[in-house]
Amino acid sequence: MIRLLALRELRSLFSMPSTWFVLAVLQFIFAWFFLARLDAFLEIQPQLAQLANAPGVTITIAAPLFNTAALLLMMLVPMFTMRLIAEERRNQTLTLLLSAPLSSRHIVLGKFLGLLIFLAALMTGVPLMLYTLAFGTALDHGLLLSNMLGLLLLTASFVAVGLYVSALTTQPVIAAIGALAVLVGLWLADIGAAAEDSPWHLISPLNHFQNFNTGLLDSGDAAFFVLFSLFFLLLAMRRIHNNRIYG
Amino acid sequence: MPNATPEITLTARNLSRRFGNRQVIHNMSLELRRGEVLGLLGHNGAGKTTTLQMLTGCLLPDSAGENKCSIEICGIDLLRRPMLAKAHIGYLPETPPLYRELSVNDYLTFAARLRGMKPGAAAEALIQTRQRCGLETVGKKIIGTLSKGYQQRVGIAQAIIHRPAVIVLDEPTVGLDPTQIRDIRALIRELGNSSSVILSTHLLGEVESVCDRVEIMQHGKLIYGDTSAHMQQYGSIPGFIISLRNPPPLSELEGITGISSVEQLSATQFRVLHTPDANPSGTLLTLAERQGWQLEQLTPLQSTLEEVFARITNAGITDAEKNATGETS
Numbered sequence: 001m002i003r004l005l006a007l008r009e010l011r012s013l014f015s016m017p018s019t020w021f022v023l024a025v026l027q028f029i030f031a032w033f034f035l036a037r038l039d040a041f042l043e044i045q046p047q048l049a050q051l052a053n054a055p056g057v058t059i060t061i062a063a064p065l066f067n068t069a070a071l072l073l074m075m076l077v078p079m080f081t082m083r084l085i086a087e088e089r090r091n092q093t094l095t096l097l098l099s100a101p102l103s104s105r106h107i108v109l110g111k112f113l114g115l116l117i118f119l120a121a122l123m124t125g126v127p128l129m130l131y132t133l134a135f136g137t138a139l140d141h142g143l144l145l146s147n148m149l150g151l152l153l154l155t156a157s158f159v160a161v162g163l164y165v166s167a168l169t170t171q172p173v174i175a176a177i178g179a180l181a182v183l184v185g186l187w188l189a190d191i192g193a194a195a196e197d198s199p200w201h202l203i204s205p206l207n208h209f210q211n212f213n214t215g216l217l218d219s220g221d222a223a224f225f226v227l228f229s230l231f232f233l234l235l236a237m238r239r240i241h242n243n244r245i246y247g
Numbered sequence: 248m249p250n251a252t253p254e255i256t257l258t259a260r261n262l263s264r265r266f267g268n269r270q271v272i273h274n275m276s277l278e279l280r281r282g283e284v285l286g287l288l289g290h291n292g293a294g295k296t297t298t299l300q301m302l303t304g305c306l307l308p309d310s311a312g313e314n315k316c317s318i319e320i321c322g323i324d325l326l327r328r329p330m331l332a333k334a335h336i337g338y339l340p341e342t343p344p345l346y347r348e349l350s351v352n353d354y355l356t357f358a359a360r361l362r363g364m365k366p367g368a369a370a371e372a373l374i375q376t377r378q379r380c381g382l383e384t385v386g387k388k389i390i391g392t393l394s395k396g397y398q399q400r401v402g403i404a405q406a407i408i409h410r411p412a413v414i415v416l417d418e419p420t421v422g423l424d425p426t427q428i429r430d431i432r433a434l435i436r437e438l439g440n441s442s443s444v445i446l447s448t449h450l451l452g453e454v455e456s457v458c459d460r461v462e463i464m465q466h467g468k469l470i471y472g473d474t475s476a477h478m479q480q481y482g483s484i485p486g487f488i489i490s491l492r493n494p495p496p497l498s499e500l501e502g503i504t505g506i507s508s509v510e511q512l513s514a515t516q517f518r519v520l521h522t523p524d525a526n527p528s529g530t531l532l533t534l535a536e537r538q539g540w541q542l543e544q545l546t547p548l549q550s551t552l553e554e555v556f557a558r559i560t561n562a563g564i565t566d567a568e569k570n571a572t573g574e575t576s
Contacts, residue, residue: 001361004357004360004361008346008349008357011349011353012346012348012349015348015349015389016348091342091344091345091346091347092340092341092342092343092344093344093345093346094344095305095338095340095344096338096344096358096361096405097361098304098305099303099304099305099333099336099338100333100361100362101329101330101331101332101333101334101361101362101363102330102333102361103329103330244304244305244306244307245307
């Protein structure tokens with residue numbers, strides 16, 4: 001059932017022209033940024049060669065590229081999550097799901113996985129571009145893998161927040177603005193907090209991505225993402241269930 | 248099996264529902280048998296949609312009453328085991344729940360699979376349902392590009408594709424043109440042969456043409472329930488309308504035995520009321536021939552369903568008022 005709902009979500013996404021447009025524009029931005037970083041690296045390569053223990057090609061190109069992708073996702077995910085439940089409610093299609101033999105768990109997980117798969121596909125452009133470098137040089141596969149895993153976990157946490165906000169309202173636009181406010185708010189609180197041990201650092205998803213970004217696999221960070229996503233998914237399930245009580 | 252009394256497919260007992268402080272449904276009970284089409288009739292805001300939402304599990308009834316409420320679909324408790332019970336329900340809400348960006352085939356297959364059909368069975372059901380709902384030619388079209396009538400048909404197809412025992416239709420013919428209304432009514436009649444159908448409507452003609460049984464709702468209560476044939480007889484008026492091309496003075500008509508009152512509608516048309524036990528139409532005909540009144544038309548008065556409905560709902564109001572005053576005094 002979860003798979004069925006996820007497939008339906010994907011089918012709807014790919015039948016909309018705007019999805020393809022976003023997909024194309026995003027690949028263009030990534031490619032532009034990738035080439036700019038590559039250019040910069042080639043320019044400073046002679047100086048780097050004189051350093052002992054100089055930073056390699058992966059960390060100078062891949063790490064900033066993944067970081068940009070993470071920031072772009074923060075802006076982009078609310079545009080996709082807004083549709084998930086708010087639009088179904090507005091178009092009255094939510095009734096179809098509520099009157100079908102499904103629990104709120106199926107509905108929420110189906111939508112979550114559907115969008116996550118789509119966003120994962122959207123992001124595959126980044127590692128593919130980076131792996132073209134493998135023709136000319138040796139890459140740091142560990143760093144790339146840790147970045148990919150981090151980006152996936154980060155996306156999951158963004159989608160979970162967006163999904164919950166979308167479950168709260170009937171207006172997709174409000175769902176988008178609400179989710180954006182939460183995500184950007186968490187990010188700004190994180191970069192604005194000066195103290196090293198400020199609690200804002202602990203609850204900001206982007207802060208927890210930094211370790212992944214530098215190639216450090218910390219089980220604490222991974223656990224944060226899982227708990228963060230789970231928390232908002234459970235809230236969304238609760239909200240869908242309450243839909244039957246409050247109408 | 249067909250000879251035995253048809254099984255009960257839906258039982259609802261003591262449903263109540265409030266939104267905030269407003270009690271929308273008061274202690275309502277319903278029962279439905281296989282092969283029956285039940286019309287839920289009522290003004291806007293009478294609580295029809297809320298009732299149907301509760302019967303399909305989209306809305307939970309308030310259980311905080313002294314008497315326990317329950318809804319059973321084919322003997323399965325909808326409130327305790329919703330996953331099993333909902334597989335037997337097909338529901339078309341007021342606005343058909345259509346994913347406008349999908350094609351008709353994709354959407355209907357999704358609807359069938361959602362109700363737990365296997366892929367093979369779903370493909371077979373798709374062909375059959377498209378044929379039943381007249382959707383053969385639009386299978387590959389995107390739902391958003393279809394006309395309102397076709398969209399409504401897709402909505403109905405969605406509700407019946409998994410062959411549910413209970414089909415719930417909320418105002419299925421709203422916004423359709425007369426031919427489409429006729430087609431859809433025929434379809435509902437046909438569905439009523441194998442399953443139970445509940446439909447809500449404020450069109451009395453719909454009840455007359457498709458329903459076996461009527462329940463009238465007002466202010467969240469069922470105030471009248473009977474077969475639709477019985478309802479038509481409810482409070483009929485003894486009388487007829489005659490037109491005479493060469494009419495006599497009014498007093499002459501009033502003088503005929505059995506006639507209680509005559510009202511002149513136009514120069515040639517009269518509304519004649521008579522006592523229930525005596526029918527003076529025979530006398531009138533012979534008189535008309537003898538006196539050369541040139542009778543053109545004689546139509547018995549038939550109370551329209553509108554009148555019946557108004558009479559029943561008014562009776563409901565006055566009864567309620569009587570009860571209210573009775574309690575206070």
